[in-house]
Amino acid sequence: MKPIRFPRPASWLGALLLLWSLAAGAVAAPLPGGAVAGPRMGGVAEYRFPNGLTTLIVSDFSKPTVTVNAVHRVGSALEGDGEKGLAHLLEHLLFKGTPSHPDIPKEIAARGGRANGNTWADRTCYFEVLPATAENLDWALSLEAERMSRGRITPELLDKERGVVLNEMEMGENDPAATLMDRMASVAYDWHGYGGSTIGNPGDLKSVTYREVVDFYRRHMRPDTATIVVAGAVDEAAALGAVAKHFAPLPKAPGQPPAGRSREVGQDGDRAVTLSRKGEVQALGLLYHGPAVSEPDAAAFDLALGVLGDAPSGRLYRRLVEKGLASSVWAASFGFRDPSGPAFVMAQVPRDRSLDAAQKVLLETVEGFAQDPPSEEELGRARERILLYLDSEFADLDRFALGLSEWIARGDWRLFFLYRDRIARATGEDLVRAARRYLVAENRTLGRFVPVDRPLRVVVSQPRPLEATLSTFVLSQEPKLGASFDVSCAALDRSVTRVEVAPGLKGAFFPRKTRGGMVSLRLSLHLGTPESLAGRVAVGEFLAGMLDRGTARHSREQIQQLFDRLRATVSFWGGADQVGVFVVVPEEHLEETLALVAECLKEPALDPREVEVLRRETLAALDESRDDPGSRAWDRLERIFAPYPAGDVRRPLSLEEKAEGTRVIDVPALRDFHRTFYGLSVGEVAAVGPFEPERLKDLLSRHFGAWRAATPFVRAVRPFEEVPPRRETLRVEDKPNAVVAASAPVKILRGDRDYPDLWVAATVLGGGWLDSRLATRIRHTEGTSYGVRLSLEASNLDDFGRWNFTAITGPRNVPLVERAFFEELQRALKDGFTPEEVARGTSYLLEGMKVDRSRDAALAGLLARDLFLGRTFAWTEELEARLRAVTPESALAALRRHLDPRSFSVVLAGDLKP
Template sequence: MNCNRRILALCAALALTLGSAPALWADAPTAPAIVLPKGTSAGPSVEGISEYTLPNGLRVLLFPDPSKPTVTVNVVYGVGSAHENYGETGMAHLLEHLVFKGTPSVANIPEEFKKRGISYNGTTWLDRTNYFGSFPANDQTLDWLLALEADRMVNSHIARRDLDSEMTVVRNEMEIGENNPGRVFQQRLRSQAYLWHNYGKSTIGNRADVENVPIERLQAFYRTWYQPDNATVIVAGRFDPQRVLATVNKHFGKLKRPARQLPPKYTVEPTQDGEREVNVRRVGDMHLVGLAYHVPSVAHPDNAPLQVLASILGHTPSGRLHKALVETKLAAGSGSGADAFVDPGLLVFMAVPAKDGDPAQVEKALLEQVEALAARPFTEEEVAAARQRLGNNFELSFNDVNRIATALSEYIATGDWRLMFLQRDAVEKVGVDDVNRVARTYLVPSNRTLARFIPTQQPVRAEIAAAPSAASLVAGYTGRAAVAAGEAFDPTPQNILARTRTVTVGDGLKVSLLPKKTRGGMVTATLVFRFGDEAAITGRTDAAGYAGNLLLRGSKSLTREQIDKRFDDLKANVSVDGGAQNAYISVTTKRENLAEALRLAADVLRNPAFSESEFEQLRTQAITSLEASRQEPSRFAGEAMQKHFNHWQAGHPYAFRSLDERLAAVRALKLEDVRAFHRDFYGTATGEVAIVGDFDADALTQELQALFAGWKSARPFARIADGHRPVATVRESFETPDKANAVLLARAGFALNADDPDHPALVVANRVFGGGGMASRLGNRIRQQEGLSYGVGSQIGIDDQDDDSSLLIQASAAPENMARLEAAMREELEHFVRDGISAQELDDARDGLLTAYANGRANDGSVAGLLRRDLYLGRTLQWTAGFEEAIRKLTPEQVNAAIRRHLRPEQLSVFVAGDFAGAGKREKQ
């Protein structure tokens, strides 16, 4: 389970997705009149979201959208790691794991989710815990899921046996985090910044607390916080609000309102009184520099200007940090972000020094950029651009009700869900004076954690002002008109096929167009252009990769920053990239902006600048990234597996290369090599295009003709064929000192492609064996029963065209547990091949797969990908319909026969890496 939603990614911009309002629509839906169950009260309704409160205190948020054929249920509890007491760190997260272990009514929750095709997860953060599930709209599934959530709200086992079995899993999750330099660095930075407040403690907790927590304390914690008056149930997607409110009341309304009072939080972090420093010394190859400053909570009027400030400094490519650190080659990357919590949080800035750079210089430059803003105040232009970026993020994300259903968790945790809209409104009103004022107020040395303590005669301190209550801010707030919903379109293969128009533009550009009304008038386009053959691209794959990666970094008429700003103006999410035999364009935007976004993307693709400075930036980032992986167990195991199964000669585009070989190639690459590849290969006349959403098909066809049909590649495309080659079976082990998490990879190949009659059976087989998460054979044995691994699973990869498929198994564990894990994995595989699957397992896997396929087609981007893939393969969604029908008709005998024909346990090669030499020392501690 994803248990920490806000782990600071290395050099990633952390800006919260807030901003401008969605467009106003004349036909925007209003909240339907609902007959309330007895005792239920109606609360506020804002932009399509309506609140209700049951007599027991449970809050309900309904966000109906008939255009989405899916439903998301999200249950948010007002408890996280910030509510833990001494000796209880990690308890909220540990409880999240145990709530999946069943109730007296539902013994195996993951298995029941799998049967119904529900995509689910639980997450824990500082101020809240949430559990969510998504599935194709279905009243029976929705009724069952709401009943389950009400059941496990008060009836979860929280038993000693489950705690014991899950303990190793949680420890392994800790070990995965310990392997991540960025995560460890972020934890230390926060812990140094807070002396008393629990925001300074890691959500996953202290190892000793987690391992020694008495089950009685965990049960008491559960009984205190998992109650209806501390929970919010969110339902979003295609449903009948009247029916759903009645169903929620039926299942949750019978839960009694507890007599206890929730324990109050009263710890206030004192004003910081001097610079602080923390040095983390660990095995690794990448330097990191970070700064953190205390800032007010989300309800404070200064929080919105701080979000804008973080975007101005941290954005790539126009941000000040990128220009001062990355463009000057001091750093390989930079980023920033401001917390938006119920209590005062942190404003964080980070940089990754270049591999051969000087971290001291990076630290000096970072401090100058952050704490010398008085000499270089922000401009109106910078503030306007940041407001636009944040606004675009909000508007684009708000068109996905399922995404909003989970995003609301964060705002519920801050005091009231309507703060999401108030924060958006506040960001729109931020002026340049506001941003410069908060910079002067909070970005001062005595409020900094680098962290270094230096006695100061006259300290300058940043007092964190108290914020008004959320209730006072939202009183009387009505928000804006809700975004117009799209049509109710059932995305079955037959319906998609019937609606799709397929044409050929020019001589070789195949196009599939699926016009339909969408929420907010959104449209998604995916374009792939093909060129080159095996002989032509041999020896030129590095140049090809750099050519693709540099496309968005400047054209002959626009700088990288101007391109970024223009796409922001168009409210478009755009990717333009390329590889050895193709170039890609992906666009998601609104109907009225699609043509202009495609024109700009086409110009970027055709007329790249390929500047020396951007080339060197990219090279520095690549070298830094490669070096950072040098000590990682996954790198050792992954390289060993690739090398063992490689059958291509050196220099071939598909040939294996070691880390050092890839580094040498990057260092030897010349910018002229990149320019020459683009000149020799690129063209757009051959390929596939799929567009789904709100657009005019005739006008768009003409636009595609004008933009892409005339540019032909000098090197026509020819696919590189492959095939299965038998290899010897091996087992290889690698020592990676001081790495608390070990990795296992196992693989066996066989000859088969997607058109083979056994393909459907093998997909079902993988779902049962290791592709079904915790409810699979591997998940149940290795995680659920023996608690050896946080993550274990399998994949049977079936090639679309070549007879080259494989079984891949991957897992992680503490090094001292790896031998047990490997033995259990081999036993399960041998048992699986020998005895096969049962009729019940077939039924559950079939239902889960077909539901997952239907769920995937609810996303327009996924549909566009399916249509484009079929154009390349020369088939239609009739093939998909036939494949799914074949799954429906499978018998256990057919699946078991396919398993025995293709899976050979004796041919499984295994590769493990970890600190096995140090395992004994840890066991004695």
């Protein structure tokens, strides 16, 4: 799909403006809608309209999508008494349509895009990511202008959406650590709205009236509290004109925007809260009030938290995780707009370890920071991690456009660049000063009570005016911007270079100019045979987790430091029969990064101490999964649909088997697995980015060409087998949320004649974006589930497919959700689908495939997959043609051939009392 390329005014208007600017007393041409140009920085241009609306335009043709992000400066911090959760509830309601857009999910699906909204303390945002066409941009702006001014809110919709939000609240209550953080915040704040949960108070949500919701909407949804971000393949002048068309006519709201913020006056003593409920893993937390993110010492404060909380080099990791006192730790500041925003330090502690011992070390480490200044090495590591995150966000245009929501909410979008510069310049003395002010007992809220001898009031400074600082700020270096490319299958096949890198290793390289100059690379190695891997599944999965935890030449800490210095995001993954790595790195650091990746794959140290650390982390994660209804339900279904004997590589381990296997794994077993199976037998590597293909081929050949596997790869075949239906209930006590999960076998390959018809039918029934039949009934009409989905699982090589259904709901609503699911299946089998449904589902799938090809990481994955399957994008082009040929009649016929509601196995999980 071609990007939006509106007529550029530079050809004639630009020349005219230049002449005007050279003339004495010249007056610039007026901008659309009376807009006034504001500051520019880092490829972002700001404009303001007379009604108070701000718009930010980021013109970048590196990918054929456009993102519209409407940021409204209203969140939980602005809610008054009786309104707790109203900002989030309003977010839900404003997806129910507008006069010109009565069915938002259907419209977004028909355009092949994705959309969502979310609410936090200082803002609510709504966004759409669409293929870049002028029509799509106009549609998204029209939707957001009407959502701001004419959202459809009725008493009936309010009553239905209450149930959905309450179900979402129940879902969050399943996580004890997240709930503990909410409780700590409620104790830490005397006055400010930061002490309240964004999702709200169940009492307020149940009792709020229609009139109160409408009043809240009219008070807060207004042009002078909104910023419209337009980013992507759009011409700046044309994008500004499109924004003006829809938003400039909106009248200026009367009076001043709601303030509603009570300031904290400072904390004068430590506080404590205890949460008691069932769970498998203990959690310990500290909350400290911190500076507003606009303040100069906010960067130093965040760096101090990085020195403390980074893994595996942070102080807390070394003193708690490596010593066996905790299974995991992290520390971070939320960086809110107002002073006193929360910074959390959290630790997970296994049930068989002492919470008191972990608490003692945690407090000594955090509150002793000012007396133990960071070394240059510690500061450098923390700085590189934060810069890596900021740079990777900037390099991904979609992430950057959506991430601007936070900086807008914090006071000004330019804070993104100012904060980055402050991170780069902060010194160890700055960190000590911030720690001495904020990381003290008198400013602490602990997950349990701790007495203190000397009370000390900590007063957080008020933010300074931003304009004086930002007006003189200049970017130290202009970032790299990307270029557009044709994502059609035929164009990609013409542009991709496919080579044999080494015997057994196929390569697919797509050189192109990317945002931030990043290269995305995916390497996959296939391992062993079904016979040789029997009984070794747990060892193979564990070994993949050890690859970046030290080599023969570098410790785990050194590896992490090197990757951070190279600005490389590296993820190793794998199991018994496959291992791989995904890399995103600036092109100038590609060679060094590949050398280190090869070292990790070929020379893992398998240090016994690191084995014990990973063992504890894995067991803690498994304990958490056993306490989660969704994990329990799908763990059971995976076992039901893998009717193979114990030890078979095709049979997934249960949570209990994974735990047992993890407990007995030792270093000799790991070394033997690596020696026996790791190396090159069959593999694929794909890369997208600004590299030279021949040079990349030589690098890969040098590192992996001679590394041969001792055991050749033979794929484990999984033919279709009937699975007798069954129904099971799993009791997961003290969980307010439940899960309905169901699967049925289907004999299908992705290349089969019926697959496109079934794929469209599955999308209409339960896929897409909130507009499926199941979502319409269960979420929108009955309001009994926050999340509901039906999908078709099909392989490219084996015909053992599955229908998979899942819904999150309250225990009391389980029968309603299950009944609705089977009734909708029967209705589809009886009445079929409308032409509009089939057209919408087909469009959603086709546009989604195009969007995937436009994303560098996804494209690398598609290229690697097709290398393994021995095909090109011509196969995908044929699949797209078959999708376009799907009709209501063909979809219904295929569904009747391949779907039998009686064949579903159903697993219900939650606190389902008899």
